[in-house]
Amino acid sequence: MVGKNCFAIASDRRLGVQLQTIATDFQKIYKIHEKLFIGLSGLATDAQTLYQRLVFRHKLYELREERDMKPETFASLVSALLYEKRFGPYFCQPVIAGLGDEDKPFICTMDSIGAKELAKDFVVAGTASESLYGACESMFKPDMEPEELFETISQALLSSVDRDCLSGWGGHVYVVTPTEVTERILKGRMD
Amino acid sequence: MSREAMEMPPKGGFSFDLCKRNDMLVKKGLKEPSFLKTGTTIVGLIFKDGVILGADTRATEGPIVADKNCEKIHYMAPNIYCCGAGTAADTEAVTDMVSSQLKLHRYHTGRESRVVTALSLLKSHLFSYQGYVSAALVLGGVDVTGPHLHTIYPHGSTDTLPFATMGSGSLAAMAVFESKYREGLTRDEGVKLVSEAICSGIFNDLGSGSNVDICVITKGAKEYLRNHMLPNPRTYISEKGYSFSKKTEVLRTKITPLREMVEVIEGGDAMEE
Numbered sequence: 001m002v003g004k005n006c007f008a009i010a011s012d013r014r015l016g017v018q019l020q021t022i023a024t025d026f027q028k029i030y031k032i033h034e035k036l037f038i039g040l041s042g043l044a045t046d047a048q049t050l051y052q053r054l055v056f057r058h059k060l061y062e063l064r065e066e067r068d069m070k071p072e073t074f075a076s077l078v079s080a081l082l083y084e085k086r087f088g089p090y091f092c093q094p095v096i097a098g099l100g101d102e103d104k105p106f107i108c109t110m111d112s113i114g115a116k117e118l119a120k121d122f123v124v125a126g127t128a129s130e131s132l133y134g135a136c137e138s139m140f141k142p143d144m145e146p147e148e149l150f151e152t153i154s155q156a157l158l159s160s161v162d163r164d165c166l167s168g169w170g171g172h173v174y175v176v177t178p179t180e181v182t183e184r185i186l187k188g189r190m191d
Numbered sequence: 192m193s194r195e196a197m198e199m200p201p202k203g204g205f206s207f208d209l210c211k212r213n214d215m216l217v218k219k220g221l222k223e224p225s226f227l228k229t230g231t232t233i234v235g236l237i238f239k240d241g242v243i244l245g246a247d248t249r250a251t252e253g254p255i256v257a258d259k260n261c262e263k264i265h266y267m268a269p270n271i272y273c274c275g276a277g278t279a280a281d282t283e284a285v286t287d288m289v290s291s292q293l294k295l296h297r298y299h300t301g302r303e304s305r306v307v308t309a310l311s312l313l314k315s316h317l318f319s320y321q322g323y324v325s326a327a328l329v330l331g332g333v334d335v336t337g338p339h340l341h342t343i344y345p346h347g348s349t350d351t352l353p354f355a356t357m358g359s360g361s362l363a364a365m366a367v368f369e370s371k372y373r374e375g376l377t378r379d380e381g382v383k384l385v386s387e388a389i390c391s392g393i394f395n396d397l398g399s400g401s402n403v404d405i406c407v408i409t410k411g412a413k414e415y416l417r418n419h420m421l422p423n424p425r426t427y428i429s430e431k432g433y434s435f436s437k438k439t440e441v442l443r444t445k446i447t448p449l450r451e452m453v454e455v456i457e458g459g460d461a462m463e464e
Contacts, residue, residue: 018220034449042224043216083284087323088210091224111227115279117250117258130255139433154439170442181447187440 001122001140001156003149007105009037009097010157010173012126012188015044016166024169024190032058033068034181036098037174038078041126042112043091050092053081071098071106075116082114089113093125103178128167131160150175150184158188225253226278230398232360233263233274234388235331235340236372237353238381241409242331242338245385246274247360247393248418249400256400260418264406268293268304270413271332272406273313276358277345281326289313306332306339310349318347327357333408360392360399367391378407386420393422 001008015026029039030051038054040047057077061069069077075096082090089112097107109123110116117123121140124132135156144152154173161167171186217223233246250258265273265286271293275282289312293304309330317324328343342355354372356364367388376384385405392399403420406413 043221079280079283083280084204084206085209086205086280086284088207088213089224090209091213091216091221093224111252111257111280112224113226113278113280115227115250115283117227117261117279119258129252133255141432151435151439152433155433155435158439178449180449183445183447185442185444187442 001136001149001153002105002107002120003144003146005103005105006146006149006175006177007097007099007107008146008149008153008173008175009039009095009107010153010171011039011041012128012157012161012167012169012171013185014167014169019165021169027172029172029174030055032074032098033062035103035176035178036069036071036074036096037176038074039095039097039125041093041095046090046092050078050081050090050094054078057081071096071100071108074098075106075108075110075118079110079114079116082110082112086113095123095125097176099176099178126167128160128164131163132156135160146175146177146182150182154184154186158186162189226280227252227257228278228398230360230396230400231263231276231358232356232364232389232392232396232399233276233329233358234356234364234368234385234392235274235329235342235354236368236376236381236385237331237338237340238376238378240338240378241333241407242340243378243381243385244272244274244329244331244406244408245389246404247389247399248402248404249393249398250279251398259401262404262417264404264415266290267309267330268297268332270334270408270411271304271306271309271330272408272413272415273309273331274329274357276327277325281324282328285313285316285324285326286328289316303334304332305334305336306330306341310341310343313343314347314349317343317345322346329355329357331408333410338408356388356392358392358399360389360396363391363395364388378409382407382416382419390420390422 011028013025015023031037095109100106107123108116108118109125122136139152139156157171170188173184175182228251230251235244246263248260250261263274267273267290273286322345325345327345331340342350354368386403389403402418405416405419
């Protein structure tokens with residue numbers, strides 16, 4: 001979700017195989033560089049492989065260009081990587097969030113073959129995406145301060161995740177402003 | 192697997208190495224993820240001085256609206272634009288790829304791109320993938336030979352027409368065109384007709400919705416009217432918004448201050464000995 005000169009990215013913490021829960025502290029949001037985060041939903045193995053590939057490409061980019069990648073460039077990179085596997089895709093939907101030039105927040109999501117969907121307010125992905133669309137649509141306000149943004153995104157996440165059997169076990173929220181990154185673990189229903 | 196990671200990024204084209212694994216997973220019961228489609232109404236028409244392209248702005252993922260304001264009119268060249276319907280990733284990738292090829296061609300020849308060049312590049316790409324790259328396009332532009340409008344189907348066949356519609360709302364839009372189109376329309380009449388056709392798609396077709404985007408291309412100039420009409424504004428927003436009195440319970444907080452980026456200014460005589 002986008003706020004005033006800041007953004008927040010949140011995920012649930014469950015890792016499961018169909019209806020069986022394997023882990024309740026699974027990390028789904030990864031840091032690419034200090035102001036760029038990517039959340040990967042879907043098949044866990046594809047999420048981890050994709051993350052490793054992206055970190056590899058980003059490190060090469062950093063060595064060549066001697067600077068961090070801009071979020072828009074990174075989104076194009078992810079889109080290209082996913083579209084390359086158009087006919088045998090990764091079972092993974094990324095959500096990318098970062099602070100671009102002049103700390104302007106940038107968010108985007110993609111389907112599993114790399115169709116970018118830029119938005120100015122919020123983007124969602126995952127098994128509970130339909131509930132998330134509804135919750136975010138009603139709770140979102142433009143230009144929220146970091147504290148209010150955190151509250152809104154947490155409420156939207158927890159209320160949607162409560163209505164989805166395959167997500168849950170708390171939440172993990174990162175709120176990023178130009179000066180600091182706040183990582184919070186939320187207490188949710190453990191079912 | 193490690194050998195692949197050691198090589199530099201591959202040279203381009205599709206890679207099929209996950210296909211076998213994906214088939215195995217689908218057999219085991221994993222649901223294949225659905226792709227973002229652009230249900231869509233896209234139209235084009237030729238008027239007195241050039242070409243007008245129009246599109247709606249809804250992107251769907253199954254029955255859910257994923258993006259209420261996406262861009263379906265893609266840039267190909269300064270004088271050529273292309274609207275895309277079908278699988279969103281395919282339309283974006285195909286139009287980006289041909290746009291880059293056209294740019295290289297422009298550098299090579301030193302001339303303005305022609306619409307038929309874009310047409311040939313697109314149709315040969317789509318035909319070689321036998322319709323699996325699911326992109327239905329309306330390509331329009333003005334070059335030295337005049338205004339042109341073409342439709343391209345996912346299997347690679349093309350049509351050259353004075354007015355064209357594609358996408359799930361194509362029948363609704365075509366009904367408007369067939370009754371009201373005539374040769375030699377002025378710019379304002381053309382824009383009005385295209386808006387009417389797209390609105391007809393928006394209101395009557397479930398796969399199309401939201402706003403109307405228009406692009407007017409004439410000799411030497413183009414006008415991209417993003418969100419030219421907003422016939423579906425959001426009217427029921429609660430003035431107060433949501434305020435959460437009961438705060439979310441937080442188990443753990445970790446605050447990491449971000450380092451200030453230090454500008455390194457090249458000294459000049461530091462290395463001189």
